[in-house]
Amino acid sequence: MSELLLNDVSRWYGNVVAVNGVTMSVGPGITGLLGPNGAGKSTLLSMMAGLLAPSAGTVTLDGAAVRGDVEVYRRIGLVPVQESLYDFLTGRQFVRLNADLHRLTDAKGATAHAIGLVDLADAADRKISTYSKGMRQRIKVASALVHDPQVLLLDEPFNGMDPVQRRSMMSLLAGFADQGRTIVFSSHILEEVEQLARQVEVVVAGRHAASGDFSQIRRLMTDRPNKYVIRSSDDRALAALLLRDTSVRGVRLRMANALEVEADDYGTFARLIPRLAASNDIRIFELTPTDESLESVFSYLVGR
Template sequence: MSDLVLTDVSRWYGNVVAVNDVSMHISPGITGLLGPNGAGKSTLLSMMAGLLPPSTGTVTIDGAPTRGNVEIYRKIGLVPVQESLYDFLTGSQFVRLNADLQQVPQPDAATKHAIGLVDMAAAADRKISTYSKGMKQRIKVASALVHQPPVLLLDEPFNGMDPIQRRHMMGLLTDFAQQGRTIVFSSHILEEVEQIARQVEVVVAGRHAASGDFAAIRRLMTDRPNQYVVRSSDNRRLATLLLGEQSVRGARLRSNDVLEVEADDFGAFAHAVPRVAQQHGIRILELTPTDESLESVFSYLVNAT
């Protein structure tokens, strides 16, 4: 079992700050690295794997720096997000290549076992150039697993997988976690993280926005203020009535036909609007949330923590 620790880690490229002063302590089990596209997740995983040196700060596994440390590299299995593989090789040759690089004692047996784990035995002798996106993802996972590393780092591992493949891979990662391995996988999809990760690290614009078990992070997301555009038969009167509701934080007329409402409690607000409208004879013509993107949710977490 291995602990992965990031302490005050930053990484910049010229004047561009990709990761800004991030600290994390990741223990055995499954940790979801959650954030919108461009948040810095891939940069963080590359530093965890020792591929990139931090501009400042340290990244260690069991107290040893990851960068430039061959013994630590043997503890890590990395599944990068890039699809560029050695397309002229077969799946079996690709996995065997990593087994040889890692100096696995019985490379043929290890290769066969890793390919079987990801359910790719039937396609192992086909060239990677003939693989679908989901198959390429699975063969990358097999290559990362062939030396049985205690630390597994996966960048958007479920991209391109169909529901059956995704369920199989999630089950595989869960089994590895139960064996005591330390697994970090990145995703911008909340539901992927929710299904298998209990520990969540949220990253937004290179900053560490939130950390904790999934229930706590989900609660922060659910309890954030929600914004809506409302059109009704009497916007001015509806605004006055809604401001009397406990769930409504604010309401303002954007124009004669549009009302903007900010509510703290989505469930209470969803019940309040039809009740108020019915009681006072107001017709609701439109009720649309305006900030339901993951980017807006994550941005709220930055300001809430």
């Protein structure tokens, strides 16, 4: 059982702050590091793996500083997001390289086992240059698993995988979690995190925005104010009706024959609109959410 602890961790590059004052604890099981692209997820994972030193704060694994400790490195496997691999090597040679770097006593057997875990035995002796994107992802996972780490860090691991490969990888990670290993994977896709993660840590603009199980995070996201553009057969009448409901914060008439509406809860609003339209003989021509990007959702969490 291993626990990663980040205590007030920051990382900056010159005047650019990539991670700002993040504190979190990651224990056994699967933790999803969720946030939009550019949020600082890769920087956090690199510091967890000991590849990057924090500019401030500490990162420890079971009380030992991660950075610069070879024995701690032996307990960690990292799957980076970068696509650059040694394309002139075969898949087997690539995984064996990491086995040799870890000085495993049975490097050949460990290599074969890791490749089998990701279902690439049939392609192991092909050059990586011939691999699809999904296969390249899987051979990176095999390389990270070859020394049987207790902590596995994966940066956007499902990129390029087809649905069958994705299900297989999720099953593999879930099995490792059941063994008591500590697994952290980053994603900007809510559905991936929902399917796999026990714990969710939300990161936005380098800051730790929220923490909890997926139902808690989903509730924070869906209960925030939501904005919509609505076009109907009678915008003024619809505006008056909407303003009577307590779930609607505000309504504004646009010049281009449309309403801008801000509502508290997506579910309540989704039930309200068809009921009002049907009971008052109003036709809805358009209902478009205007702030459903991950950036807007997560930014709301940061500002709470």
